[in-house]
Amino acid sequence: MKKVLSLPQDCPIEYKTHNDSLRDNCSYRNTDRMTDNFFQAVNPLWYIACDGGLIKLAMLTFWPNIMPYDYFGVWGQFIKNLAYNYHYLLVFIFWIAIFLHVFEAIVALRLCKKLHIDFTNTCRWFLQTLFLGYVSLGILRQYAAKKRRQS
Known part of the structure; x- marks a missing residue:
């Protein structure tokens, strides 16, 4: 069974489903994905x-x-x-x-x-x-x- 993480609500859906792309506390805004x-x-x-x-x-x-x-x-x-x-x-x-x-x-x-x-x-x-x-x-x-x- 896959472990489900509890993420803040402002995280986009794709970060909720792909654990390898997950950043701590949704700090994806500061990554090279910008x-x-x-x-x-x-x-x-x-x-x-x-x-x-x-x-x-x-x-x-x-x-x-x-x-x-x-x-x-x-x-x-x-x-x-x-x-x-x-x-x-x-x-x-x-x-x-x-x-x-x-x-x-x-x-x-x-x-x-x-x-x-x-x-x-x-x-x-x-x-x-x-x-x-x-x-x-x-x-x-x-x-x-x-x-x-x-x-």
């Missing part, structure tokens, strides 16, 4: 700048024929020269940019886990950092430094 729900969205203009730049880089790299180089003046002639004469350089820059965004998103995942941020907001941080890179990761790192100073 989650944070921090998420801060960035200015939407960053999406235009970062994602627009990545899309333009992809167009230059994989579809250089569809770019209207004449509309960009001197800059257009420069990027046309890059697209047709230094294609390997654009391919290298494109894949490095993609790799860095994925790497920064993984760093954001690990930082969210370290900060005990809940699953929904961790997904938000991951996607925002995947699309924006260091702009998003910088906000999360500032929050981590602030939390470190507080504790």
Whole structure:
């Protein structure tokens, strides 16, 4: 027969049924089970700048024929020269940019886990950092430094 413990009434049900998760006097609130729900969205203009730049880089790299180089003046002639004469350089820059965004998103995942941020907001941080890179990761790192100073 299973021994039933008498617990204070403010303990949640799951702590009353799982003895291995039980904390003395329901001190579960002070454990590492605490989650944070921090998420801060960035200015939407960053999406235009970062994602627009990545899309333009992809167009230059994989579809250089569809770019209207004449509309960009001197800059257009420069990027046309890059697209047709230094294609390997654009391919290298494109894949490095993609790799860095994925790497920064993984760093954001690990930082969210370290900060005990809940699953929904961790997904938000991951996607925002995947699309924006260091702009998003910088906000999360500032929050981590602030939390470190507080504790």
